[in-house]
Amino acid sequence: MTDINGKTTVCGIIGNPVEHSLSPVMHNAAFRQTGLNWVYVPFRPAIGAVETTVAGIRGLGIAGVNVTVPFKEVVIPFMDDLTDEAVCCGAVNTIINRGGKLTGHNTDGSGFIRDLREEYGFDPSRGPALVWGAGGSARAVVVSLLRAGCNELALVNRGRERALDLARAVYQTTGATVRVFPWVAQDDGLVDFTRRAKLLVNCTSVGLSGQAGEGFPLPDELSGPSQMVYDLIYNPPRTPLLTRAEKSGAVIANGLGMLLHQGALSFEAWTGRRAPLETMRRALGK
Numbered sequence: 001m002t003d004i005n006g007k008t009t010v011c012g013i014i015g016n017p018v019e020h021s022l023s024p025v026m027h028n029a030a031f032r033q034t035g036l037n038w039v040y041v042p043f044r045p046a047i048g049a050v051e052t053t054v055a056g057i058r059g060l061g062i063a064g065v066n067v068t069v070p071f072k073e074v075v076i077p078f079m080d081d082l083t084d085e086a087v088c089c090g091a092v093n094t095i096i097n098r099g100g101k102l103t104g105h106n107t108d109g110s111g112f113i114r115d116l117r118e119e120y121g122f123d124p125s126r127g128p129a130l131v132w133g134a135g136g137s138a139r140a141v142v143v144s145l146l147r148a149g150c151n152e153l154a155l156v157n158r159g160r161e162r163a164l165d166l167a168r169a170v171y172q173t174t175g176a177t178v179r180v181f182p183w184v185a186q187d188d189g190l191v192d193f194t195r196r197a198k199l200l201v202n203c204t205s206v207g208l209s210g211q212a213g214e215g216f217p218l219p220d221e222l223s224g225p226s227q228m229v230y231d232l233i234y235n236p237p238r239t240p241l242l243t244r245a246e247k248s249g250a251v252i253a254n255g256l257g258m259l260l261h262q263g264a265l266s267f268e269a270w271t272g273r274r275a276p277l278e279t280m281r282r283a284l285g286k
């Protein structure tokens with residue numbers, strides 16, 4: 001860690017739980033590499049303490065924080081300003097504090113797109129995309145894919161109503177129509193769409209260490225090497241979904257690259273400096 005002194009600038013992450021987060025290691029490595037006298041600290045506020053937490057950021061002059069579960073949506077009413085991305089995503093993953101004025105930003109979607117493009121050479125305009133999930137990360141992924149030129153998108157979520165709500169919200173903010181399929185692997189529409197899709201993205205927590213994924217609606221055969229299967233989960237690094245996709249010959253990716261790129265974008269928003277991507281990557285063990 002950087003030597004802390006009277007001039008150290010503090011930033012960090014708010015989440016509950018937060019102990020599992022890799023962001024402190026990644027950002028502190030970046031501050032060391034760039035010689036910035038900054039430090040990144042994990043904060044674990046009580047779940048109901050959002051208002052006092054945001055007041056604390058202002059009051060203590062914390063330069064910026066990342067925001068994770070369960071605060072991404074509930075911090076919104078306490079921001080002075082929101083970026084377009086945060087409005088479209090309906091969630092904030094980065095707060096920037098400029099002289100006590102707090103701007104809520106969202107780098108998750110842009111981080112995901114940067115990973116697709118820069119690490120895998122995948123252009124979202126290549127063809128249809130299927131997204132599993134309808135929570136906060138699904139919304140960021142859907143909005144960013146549409147903004148990046150994907151012109152055919154479908155959603156499938158265990159709770160169908162939530163997927164329909166998300167499709168409606170996306171229509172209201174972007175004007176784009178998103179199809180919703182039932183959470184049933186044999187559904188004809190879903191089978192056909194899955195085979196045609198160039199990109200399939202898991203934005204559910206199915207596959208997280210210790211969480212079973214029975215009934216995950218993936219048809220038996222994917223169409224193979226022309227497809228990319230991306231799982232936002234990075235622990236474990238290879239989920240059952242990625243193992244199955246790899247067997248079909250698809251290009252596979254876990255969520256570590258998204259974590260890296262959303263972090264780099266947050267770093268740049270706070271410091272105005274280019275993020276030391278390779279240092280951050282190494283800190284993540286990627």
Ligand code: NDP
Binds near residue numbers: 069108204234259
């Ligand atoms: P949310 O809590 O907002 O959404 C959770 C999603 O998972 C919902 O669609 C929910 O479906 C679904 N789900 C949960 N349990 C099950 C289950 N047993 N069977 C089927 N579906 C299930 O979470 P987020 O969107 O914020 O995060 C989702 C995943 O993405 C997490 O694993 C998270 O770690 C990862 N993530 C990774 C990031 C990265 O940088 N790589 C960034 C953000 C998230 P339902 O609506 O039916 O409950």
